[in-house]
Amino acid sequence: MIRQVLYIRKHIRNNITLARLLLMFLLFPVAVTANTLPTSLNQTEVNTLVKKMDELSRFETDFNAEIFLQQKHREKGDLLYKMAVFRQDQSNHLTMLFLKPKTDAGKGYLVLDKNLFLYTPNTGDWTRVSEDRISGTDTNLADFDDWNLSEEYSAEFVALEKLGEFPVYHIALTARPGIQVKAQRIGLWIEPSKSFALKVQEYAQSGRLLRTTYRTKWRKVGDEGETQRFIPMETRIYDEVEKGNQTIMVIDKIALRQLSKEIFTKAWLEAKSR
Amino acid sequence: MKHLLRLLLFPIFACCILIYQAANADEREDDLFGEEDTTLFSEQADSEAKGENSSLKLALKEALQQKEKHLDIGGRFYYTNSLLIPENSQLSDGRLSTSGIVDLYFDARLDDDLRFYFQQKLSNSVASEKNIVPLVLSQLGEKNDVDQLWIKFSIDQGYYFTLGKQPTKLGTGFVWQPTDFLNVDRYNPLDLTDQRLGVNLVKLQIPLPDNNLNIYAIAQLDDTETLDEIGALLRIEYLSKSGEYALSLKNSKDSQLRLGFDASVGFKYFDWLISAAAIHNDPRPFVIEALGPAQFLLADLLDASQTIDRSEEWFQQTSTGFLYTRTIFDNKTLIINGEYFYNEAGYTNRDVLPSIIINSFIPGSTTNFNPLYFGKEYAAVGLSINGLGGDQDQSISVIAISNLDDQTGVTQLVYRTQLFRDLALSTSMGWFLGDEGVFRPSLGETNVPFAEDLLILPPRFNASLQLSLSF
Numbered sequence: 001m002i003r004q005v006l007y008i009r010k011h012i013r014n015n016i017t018l019a020r021l022l023l024m025f026l027l028f029p030v031a032v033t034a035n036t037l038p039t040s041l042n043q044t045e046v047n048t049l050v051k052k053m054d055e056l057s058r059f060e061t062d063f064n065a066e067i068f069l070q071q072k073h074r075e076k077g078d079l080l081y082k083m084a085v086f087r088q089d090q091s092n093h094l095t096m097l098f099l100k101p102k103t104d105a106g107k108g109y110l111v112l113d114k115n116l117f118l119y120t121p122n123t124g125d126w127t128r129v130s131e132d133r134i135s136g137t138d139t140n141l142a143d144f145d146d147w148n149l150s151e152e153y154s155a156e157f158v159a160l161e162k163l164g165e166f167p168v169y170h171i172a173l174t175a176r177p178g179i180q181v182k183a184q185r186i187g188l189w190i191e192p193s194k195s196f197a198l199k200v201q202e203y204a205q206s207g208r209l210l211r212t213t214y215r216t217k218w219r220k221v222g223d224e225g226e227t228q229r230f231i232p233m234e235t236r237i238y239d240e241v242e243k244g245n246q247t248i249m250v251i252d253k254i255a256l257r258q259l260s261k262e263i264f265t266k267a268w269l270e271a272k273s274r
Numbered sequence: 275m276k277h278l279l280r281l282l283l284f285p286i287f288a289c290c291i292l293i294y295q296a297a298n299a300d301e302r303e304d305d306l307f308g309e310e311d312t313t314l315f316s317e318q319a320d321s322e323a324k325g326e327n328s329s330l331k332l333a334l335k336e337a338l339q340q341k342e343k344h345l346d347i348g349g350r351f352y353y354t355n356s357l358l359i360p361e362n363s364q365l366s367d368g369r370l371s372t373s374g375i376v377d378l379y380f381d382a383r384l385d386d387d388l389r390f391y392f393q394q395k396l397s398n399s400v401a402s403e404k405n406i407v408p409l410v411l412s413q414l415g416e417k418n419d420v421d422q423l424w425i426k427f428s429i430d431q432g433y434y435f436t437l438g439k440q441p442t443k444l445g446t447g448f449v450w451q452p453t454d455f456l457n458v459d460r461y462n463p464l465d466l467t468d469q470r471l472g473v474n475l476v477k478l479q480i481p482l483p484d485n486n487l488n489i490y491a492i493a494q495l496d497d498t499e500t501l502d503e504i505g506a507l508l509r510i511e512y513l514s515k516s517g518e519y520a521l522s523l524k525n526s527k528d529s530q531l532r533l534g535f536d537a538s539v540g541f542k543y544f545d546w547l548i549s550a551a552a553i554h555n556d557p558r559p560f561v562i563e564a565l566g567p568a569q570f571l572l573a574d575l576l577d578a579s580q581t582i583d584r585s586e587e588w589f590q591q592t593s594t595g596f597l598y599t600r601t602i603f604d605n606k607t608l609i610i611n612g613e614y615f616y617n618e619a620g621y622t623n624r625d626v627l628p629s630i631i632i633n634s635f636i637p638g639s640t641t642n643f644n645p646l647y648f649g650k651e652y653a654a655v656g657l658s659i660n661g662l663g664g665d666q667d668q669s670i671s672v673i674a675i676s677n678l679d680d681q682t683g684v685t686q687l688v689y690r691t692q693l694f695r696d697l698a699l700s701t702s703m704g705w706f707l708g709d710e711g712v713f714r715p716s717l718g719e720t721n722v723p724f725a726e727d728l729l730i731l732p733p734r735f736n737a738s739l740q741l742s743l744s745f
Contacts, residue, residue: 261483
């Protein structure tokens with residue numbers, strides 16, 4: 001009986017050792033990957049990474065989505081909108097249409113190359129606008145558009161850091177001289193395997209932190225065999241100047257498919273508007 | 275022989291149908307049952323059988339929701355208090371007026387491409403404003419009126435129609451819009467909100483995105499009784515990479531012809547805007563003789579000897595300006611704009627001003643007084659800072675407009691904020707400056723009996739407070 005117990009113990013001990021070995025073997029690639037992430041990137045690698053992020057933000061196919069936008073105001077309560085976004089990166093066109101609430105339904109933005117038009121249904125007025133902050137929220141049109149970081153900014157590697165449990169590359173961007181951009185400096189925390197920015201911080205020229213953005217719940221969108229892209233289904237934007245204000249952007253529906261050219265016209269937006 | 279052929283063909287045709295149907299059925303069955311992990315029978319027992327939230331079910335649900343006819347009812351309420359201090363008056367003599375305006379709308383979405391919209395303007399003024407000479411003639415006055423009443427539909431996603439009374443605004447200027455050929459009233463940049471009513475139109479819009487063109491063909495039906503009185507407008511807009519250009523041609527009743535050109539072009543640091551109009555056969559008489567105070571009588575319409583007919587002449591009106599925007603204090607936006615306006619059809623002789631103001635009160639008169647379009651040369655400059663306050667929903671703006679002919683002008687300060695989520699507050703204060711002239715008109719001594727009660731606008735000073743509420 002005692003011998004039997006000893007045998008079982010020895011067997012278990014052996015099995016545990018085996019299990020440990022097996023576990024180590026299984027975890028080896030992960031451990032090696034984490035350990036093999038270079039602790040720094042040279043300038044060429046940084047530039048390549050930023051360029052890849054630009055490419056990943058662009059779609060070869062057209063894109064349309066329905067998005068909830070919630071603005072949490074420190075004092076005045078929450079604003080909640082639903083909007084439709086249509087994007088055609090190849091022609092550099094973007095249409096945004098407010099769907100809800102009814103007080104804002106019909107308001108729309110149309111970006112055609114470098115022309116930004118705002119339609120005001122109450123007066124039937126089309127104006128080129130320069131203020132692109134969207135309807136009292138912390139978002140602006142650039143949040144819905146593709147990136148052109150490699151052209152507009154020079155990039156510098158900061159460190160390999162951890163964002164929660166995830167190792168990320170921290171890259172600092174500084175606006176190139178003579179180029180007009182929304183933020184003079186940007187900090188990016190990039191997931192190394194897929195090259196997506198999970199966290200973005202934007203700074204003013206004075207060095208003051210303006211906004212922090214977290215992009216989560218990434219989901220693969222697109223049909224098998226065609227262009228498939230990871231999209232952050234939830235984005236949280238924190239106003240760092242007025243603490244307590246934040247905007248949450250949740251994608252309700254999204255599709256990568258060819259859109260009719262008419263969607264990017266004044267006539268179409270007017271027809272959908274009030 | 276024919277009968278035999280039919281006998282042979284029928285089984286072949288029937289076989290083809292059966293084979294085709296079988297192939298289709300195979301595809302369908304592959305789709306439905308082809309996957310190994312397809313669950314045919316759910317083992318889970320529920321007290322209520324709801325069925326799976328399959329993509330088909332969701333798609334059907336969504337399709338049904340989209341087919342629902344939507345009717346939105348809502349509106350916006352404007353509560354305005356104004357104080358007007360006339361020339362040579364003390365603050366205590368200031369005229370107060372209080373008005374409440376409701377824009378109540380019914381918006382029916384009948385289909386993706388079919389809309390109906392009705393908006394009624396209901397107004398209630400506490401103080402009577404009938405004796406106030408308006409700064410800019412208004413259609414609204416005291417009465418309640420239909421603001422918008424239209425249907426919209428599109429054909430083949432290429433032809434967009436809007437039929438009925440609808441808001442419209444053409445042109446690029448901030449203060450002067452000489453190419454806005456459709457609106458009955460001119461835009462007043464000093465108003466806290468644009469309360470002009472819609473215009474009766476049949477509008478066809480044809481976008482040609484491949485050619486960067488947008489074409490409007492519009493029939494204007496306001497004040498028309500016969501076919502030849504219908505106004506027709508053709509407008510072609512062309513979009514370049516960083517600008518928009520437009521050509522307009524309008525022919526209205528009495529053969530008045532107007533040609534217009536607009537451009538709004540973005541440069542590296544600023545936007546440049548221009549609106550130029552050429553007008554032929556303007557029906558308004560041009561006053562050449564100023565009446566002496568003793569000649570002002572109640573029923574005195576200006577007669578032919580005091581005016582000249584310029585209907586055979588062409589006149590041009592051009593406004594041009596710039597818009598400069600930059601971010602300041604890290605997250606505020608500074609906007610500076612300037613504009614110059616040349617009005618060839620305007621007056622330089624300010625002595626005729628009292629005659630025109632008095633005449634604009636007499637029924638049947640074709641003259642009217644609008645200080646922004648009365649003189650020949652004007653300039654304006656504006657400065658705004660947006661994004662002020664903790665919630666970045668406050669703004670301050672200053673605008674200064676001057677008539678360069680007589681050196682009179684106006685300076686207005688406007689502050690706007692969002693008090694609550696659905697309640698906005700706007701306040702303004704305006705000073706009218708300079709000696710006697712377009713922005714500081716005076717009737718002088720007159721025999722016209724009702725003139726004593728008139729408050730001639732612009733006044734010396736005005737202040738307004740407006741609350742607007744969405745519901």
